[in-house]
Amino acid sequence: MDEHGFSMAARVSGIGVVGPGADDWGAMRARLLSESGAALATTRIANPEGLPPVERRRVGRVVKLAMAAGMAACRDAGIAPSVPATVFASSGGDGENCHAICELLAGEDRRISPIRFHNSVNNAASGYWGIATGALSGSSVVSAFDGSFAVGLLEAFALVATEGAPVLLVTYDHPYPSPLAESRPLGPAFGMGLLLQPLDAGAGPVLRLIGLADTPADRLSDPALEALRQAVPAARCLPLLSVLARRAAARVALDYLNGQCLVVEVAP
């Protein structure tokens, strides 16, 4: 991918995690280092900061998950959440909201609530993020089934390279209710925010995109975390977080689509 002489590299200046057994990046880092294999506690999703009370009552759990992960990454980086451009990457939308709309549309009275309808857009997290933070810059919302994190990373790197400014990538997935869950089983709610900066911006580990390759994705030795990685598209970022937790230099192969991986080089 660097054959045209562009340095597709970016610096990690903040990480946020909201997932099972980890309310923040500190807890997830400790867990990644311990490799305890212990069962993971249920994900706890905080109420979003910054939203006016009326809006806060309107948002679904998926949006709360994405906002909490993004806010935590900005806090970790010491950057105001209104500053970075944003990339939201998830494999699907708000399953609970979609379920409610489809139930209603299958019935006699099809009057959808206006809030349910505007919450049904796939960029709901991006929209509420703007309302909560006042961020005016562009916001990308990308999806590539189980490869959504990798395609989000590509978009975030391209934004860092073309804008020369900080970019917040948020990847997140929330399980669907039944009966959608039977058609699209997803593991526990998981969200991760990654604040990326151009290389000349301060300290922090450097990530370099190497390319898409037909290699198997890296796995985690902790069986509970490996199960999480496999069960949730957003958790396909865990091998990257594992290397970042160890402050090691390494190449990481992250799940993309159709048997391909996105290979990323990490320099601590």
Next chain:
Amino acid sequence: MTIDKEGRIHRTAAQPDDPKDDCLNRIAVTKYTLTTCLGRGVAAHRDALVAGRCGLAPCRFEDVDLETWVGEVEGLDAPNPSPDRRAHTCRNNRLAELALGQDGFLDAARQAVGRYGASRVAVYLGTSTSGILDTELAYRVRDAASGGLPAWFDYRSSHSISSLAEHVGRLVGATGPLGVISTACSSSAKAFATAARQIACGLIDAAVVGGVDTLCLTTLYGFNSLELLARGPCRPFDRERAGLSIGEAAGYALLERAARTDLWLTGYGESSDAHHMSTPHPEGRGALQAMDAALARAGLQASAIDYINLHGTATPSNDTAEGRAVAQRFGARVPASSTKGATGHTLGAAGGVEAVICLIALHEGLIPGCVGMTEADPSIQIGLDALARPAPLRNVLNNSLGFGGTNCSLVFSREDEVSAHG
């Protein structure tokens, strides 16, 4: 270029960036096509635009009991899903495939795959509702005992938001980056920006971009609940406008790093309103920011724009807010129209469809009219005209604005006999 204390980049249109300072060059547009209620392919749309034809008709879609008009594409109805039918045939992917076959687009995309290698060609497409119609129909026939969905329901090939890109990627044979951009009504315009960024950075050499959206109950009843549906055909920028008409459509373009062509994507600009989920900023702040960013990236002054294809949904609030933003930057001098009176609002496909209309306009030297407008809203002081007319065009701007306050503007330019920067 300046960077303020919050880290935002400000460019001025008068001083285009040094190319070394910004890894964007112009992106070649080598093929394009669209299918809407006006017909299939470029020629049908050129003729319809010249004639100012409206493709909308009273809604007879499924069992919808709303008094509204829609822009329905003929030939998409397939038998109801049954257990023995193969997947990958949701309405959205049927339209995706039908449109891909027009104007030799699929062949051109496959040739690009052959020329650059499959891994160097990306597929970035926009949709807002993907194949949700399958889910809506499946919920009507849930198992009485278990509540389960019927066996024919296939999530990944229909409801899944990335189903469209997976389907088109398979048909084209591309194995490069693939994804769906889903930001409501700016989705497929933003697909152009995503691909342009990745071409500029050397991640890919070519990309199939655009978008597809099809009729479903969620959007028809949803816009109805917001009281945004017109009862008759929509009338963008008319003083009597009373809401939008939903359409379905597909629009595609093939973007390449370097090619002989006369049509170029020269600028894109994206912004967020940070205001409200379903109401635009009243002054069109985000729309203005997106237009300015697109002009700056193209290195053009506002005076260099020869035509603006407006978002123009025909809702009172959209047209007023967008009109304010356009008036502030362009005044009434630049010809401007919304083509949604002809095609309906094709939601996640609108950016792609209207980008292709801009390319047709550039190629043909045609300013499309504001179909459906009989008397322009006197409070909106921009260059509206109901009728199409011929004019030599050099640079055109396309606006796409969506729920969640997402905005994207694109600039396309015509420049004959010039090859792209390598």
